[in-house]
Amino acid sequence: MSMTLLDSAGCASAEARADERAANAPHGARRGSGQEGRPSRAGASARARAAGGRGEGERARSSHTPVLARELLELLDPQPGQTAIDCTFGDGGHARLVAERIGAGGTLIAIDRDPLAERRFAALAAQSACAMRFIRSGYAEALAALAAQGERADMAYFDLGMSSMQVDTRERGFSYSYDAPLDMRMDPAQELTAREIVADWDERRIAQLLRDYGEERHAGAIAREIARRRAQAPIETTLELVETINRALPAPARFAGGHPAKRSFQALRIAVNDELDQLDRALPLAWGLLREGGVLAGISFHSLEDRRVKRFLAEQARGCVCPPELPVCVCGRVPAAELIARRSIVPSAEEIAANPRAGSARMRGARKLEEQGA
Numbered sequence: 090m091s092m093t094l095l096d097s098a099g100c101a102s103a104e105a106r107a108d109e110r111a112a113n114a115p116h117g118a119r120r121g122s123g124q125e126g127r128p129s130r131a132g133a134s135a136r137a138r139a140a141g142g143r144g145e146g147e148r149a150r151s152s153h154t155p156v157l158a159r160e161l162l163e164l165l166d167p168q169p170g171q172t173a174i175d176c177t178f179g180d181g182g183h184a185r186l187v188a189e190r191i192g193a194g195g196t197l198i199a200i201d202r203d204p205l206a207e208r209r210f211a212a213l214a215a216q217s218a219c220a221m222r223f224i225r226s227g228y229a230e231a232l233a234a235l236a237a238q239g240e241r242a243d244m245a246y247f248d249l250g251m252s253s254m255q256v257d258t259r260e261r262g263f264s265y266s267y268d269a270p271l272d273m274r275m276d277p278a279q280e281l282t283a284r285e286i287v288a289d290w291d292e293r294r295i296a297q298l299l300r301d302y303g304e305e306r307h308a309g310a311i312a313r314e315i316a317r318r319r320a321q322a323p324i325e326t327t328l329e330l331v332e333t334i335n336r337a338l339p340a341p342a343r344f345a346g347g348h349p350a351k352r353s354f355q356a357l358r359i360a361v362n363d364e365l366d367q368l369d370r371a372l373p374l375a376w377g378l379l380r381e382g383g384v385l386a387g388i389s390f391h392s393l394e395d396r397r398v399k400r401f402l403a404e405q406a407r408g409c410v411c412p413p414e415l416p417v418c419v420c421g422r423v424p425a426a427e428l429i430a431r432r433s434i435v436p437s438a439e440e441i442a443a444n445p446r447a448g449s450a451r452m453r454g455a456r457k458l459e460e461q462g463a
C-alpha cells in the first residue's frame with residue numbers, strides 16, 4: 090500500500106515539532122478501558138473537582154491549537170440541545186467550541202485513549218454547561234460500546250493523529266527532536282511500544298512497516314541498519330534510533346525533504362497505535378450512531394487517513410450501482426449520505442502561518458440522509 094505525506098517539509102527544531110505533530114500515527118491492544126457512565130452535568134463537575142479542580146490552571150496549560158476549528162464548526166453546525174461525539178478529544182479545543190454551541194441542553198460525549206486527555210476533559214467539564222461524558226478507550230471500542238447502549242448523535246468528528254500535548258511530553262517518545270525512551274503509546278497501558286517493534290520485529294517486517302506507513306524510500310536500508318545495530322546493543326531511545334536511521338541514509342537523503350527520521354517515526358507511531366485499523370473500524374460505527382441529518386467529519390494529516398475517510402464517505406454517498414447498459418435501476422440503492430464538500434477542506438494560509446501543524450490538514454464531511462430501512 091502506498092502513502093503520500095501531505096505535509097510540507099520543515100526541519101528546524103520548532104518546525105520539526107510542528108512537522109511531527111502533522112505526521113500522524115497507529116496502536117496496540119489496550120487493557121482496561123475507562124469510564125462509560127451515562128452523561129451527567131453534576132457528575133462531570135464532580136469528576137472535575139475530584140481531578141484536582143484544575144479549571145483555569147489546566148486551561149492555561151493547554152497546548153494544542155485546534156486545527157480547522159472554524160471550518161469544522163461550519164460543517165457540523167451544532168445547534169442548542171444536540172448530541173455530539175468527539176472521537177479524539179485531545180486537549181478539548183474542538184470540544185470546547187462544540188460544547189459552547191450545543192449549550193446547557195446538549196450532550197457531548199468525548200473519547201480519547203490518553204489519560205492526559207481525560208484530565209483535560211475534567212477541566213472542560215467543570216466549565217461547560219452541557220452534559221458531558223468521557224470514555225477512555227480506543228475510539229473503535231468506544232463507538233461500539235455507544236452503539237450497544239443505543240446512543241444516537243447529531244454529529245461525530247475525528248481529528249486524527251497525535252496532539253501537541255503528546256509530542257511535547259518528551260518522555261513519551263513521540264518526538265525525534267528529544268532524547269527519550271522509544272515509546273510512542275497514546276495509551277500508556279497498552280503493551281506494544283516502539284521499542285518492542287525495533288527490538289523484536291524481523292528486518293523484513295520492519296522494512297515493510299516503514300514502506301507502508303511512512304512511504305520511506307530507504308526502508309530496506311534503515312531496517313538493515315536497525316538489525317545490524319541491535320545485534321550489538323539494544324536501541325532504547327529516540328535519539329539512538331535517529332542515529333541509526335541517519336547511518337542508513339545516503340547523504341542527499343539526510344539533507345533533503347525534512348527531518349531524516351520523520352517518515353520512520355510516523356510509521357512506527359502508526360504501527361504502535363494501530364491507527365489505521367482503528368479508523369477503518371470506527372468510521373462505520375460513528376456513521377451508524379448518527380441520526381438522520383447527522384454529520385460525520387474527519388480531519389486527516391496524511392494520505393493514508395485521508396484516503397480512508399474519503400472512500401468511506403464516498404461509499405455512503407453512492408447511489409445506483411447498476412451497469413450503465415441497464416435501462417432502469419434494478420439495484421434499488423439510494424445514497425445514504427450527501428457530501429458536504431466535494432473536495433477536501435484545507436486550512437487558510439493565515440491558519441498555517443499561525444499554526445504550522447495545520448499545514449497538512451484536510452477535512453471531509455458528509456450528512457446522513459434518510460436512514461436505510463427506516
Ligand SMILES: C[S@@+](CC[C@H](N)C(=O)[O-])C[C@H]1O[C@@H](n2cnc3c(N)ncnc32)[C@H](O)[C@@H]1O
Binds near residue numbers: 154176181201
Ligand atoms: C490531534 S489530537 C485531537 C485534538 C483535539 N481535537 C483538540 O482540539 O484538542 C488527537 C487525539 O486523538 C487521540 N487518539 C488518536 N487515535 C485514537 C484512537 N484510536 N482512539 C482514541 N483516541 C485516539 C490521541 O490520543 C489524541 O489525544
